[in-house]
């Protein structure tokens with residue numbers, strides 16, 4: 001166990017403020033942000049806030065936001081900043097975010113990053129944000145996205161090529177039939193990649209310029225990538 005992980009454990013045991021603080025996971029569609037966020041949740045005990053998951057929950061519940069977002073997401077485009085920022089603002093008011101949180105898939109545009117930076121600047125007791133980008137090459141991303149299957153019950157993420165369930169199409173944990181996201185097709189992936197290059201790549205540069213940034217190689221095992229993220233965060237929190 002690393003000294004950082006030890007410190008987190010100690011912080012938890014003594015009730016001191018835990019250390020991870022706000023972590024941003026950036027990366028193209030299929031880079032493994034959701035998978036890694038779940039690993040970090042287990043390790044650090046802070047919540048994953050996935051704007052994609054929150055939007056999909058709104059779509060499933062048929063809220064006004066969900067009705068607006070559904071078509072946009074289906075085309076692989078980005079939901080307007082004001083709507084996503086508002087959704088994140090509400091989520092960040094929950095008390096479980098007090099010791100930190102992992103923002104998965106947010107910010108995805110420079111205005112979203114500006115909004116988040118401004119918000120954090122008003123919270124003097126908050127640790128500065130650390131952005132981690134997971135890098136994976138295009139062909140690998142395509143394979144991951146088109147092979148991805150999700151458990152609708154426990155949200156576990158599988159991949160038919162590289163991380164298949166024990167029984168074809170069935171969640172190992174829940175026994176539920178796995179589902180494929182509507183936007184995980186090759187055609188929509190291409191549009192999502194266009195949105196990533198045009199809108200999100202500048203966000204990566206923004207955090208790189210601020211010096212609060214690390215890039216990890218996402219073409220490794222889940223455990224090795226998680227260890228790379230922990231090491232990067234540990235370095236920057238020293």
Ligand code: AMP
Nearest residue numbers: 051052073076077078079084105106108
């Ligand atoms: P994800 O689950 O992160 O791949 O997101 C799925 C889709 O939700 C994206 O293709 C966008 O349409 C939408 N979405 C998720 N996060 C954001 C965000 N931060 N800003 C705008 N749209 C988002």
